[in-house]
Amino acid sequence: MPETLLAAIMTVLMAAFLLVVALSRWAAKIHPKPDPWDKDVDTAVRQPDAVPICRKCLSPQFPTSWFCPECGTAVGRYNNCLPYVYVFSIGEVFTAGAWRKMPVNALTIVGFLLASISEYLIFAPVYWVRLWQNLFRIRKELFATLVDQ
Numbered sequence: 001m002p003e004t005l006l007a008a009i010m011t012v013l014m015a016a017f018l019l020v021v022a023l024s025r026w027a028a029k030i031h032p033k034p035d036p037w038d039k040d041v042d043t044a045v046r047q048p049d050a051v052p053i054c055r056k057c058l059s060p061q062f063p064t065s066w067f068c069p070e071c072g073t074a075v076g077r078y079n080n081c082l083p084y085v086y087v088f089s090i091g092e093v094f095t096a097g098a099w100r101k102m103p104v105n106a107l108t109i110v111g112f113l114l115a116s117i118s119e120y121l122i123f124a125p126v127y128w129v130r131l132w133q134n135l136f137r138i139r140k141e142l143f144a145t146l147v148d149q
């Protein structure tokens with residue numbers, strides 16, 4: 001009996017390993033589309049003298065600043081690596097999921113669910129309630145927009 005159980009466990013592990021290998025090969029073949037803008041804008045953005053802007057209010061930013069002086073959004077390049085500033089960055093992400101308009105698809109929903117579990121642990125369901133309320137609000141606004149057209 002233990003040999004049968006061992007064989008079953010080994011079979012499941014081998015199947016999982018093959019699945020991971022197949023998924024990683026599939027992911028390696030994916031060529032993501034470049035940024036949503038055209039090549040001219042992409043070239044202009046990548047110039048050395050290009051001025052970084054705040055993603056929220058579009059005001060010019062100093063390359064060394066951590067927060068936008070106009071709206072307070074975390075804009076630094078390495079904010080997610082700094083233990084104290086990281087809290088503000090992740091807070092903006094969760095705020096976007098709970099209160100702001102955002103792209104709704106399976107990836108964003110699963111991402112918010114998993115990220116909230118990793119950040120909030122047992123308190124994650126509290127965040128999920130607000131996330132679902134925001135998703136229904138976004139959906140309701142989308143339907144209202146479609147009806148108006």
Ligand SMILES: [Zn+2]
Binds near residue numbers: 054055059068071073
């Ligand atoms: Zn700003």
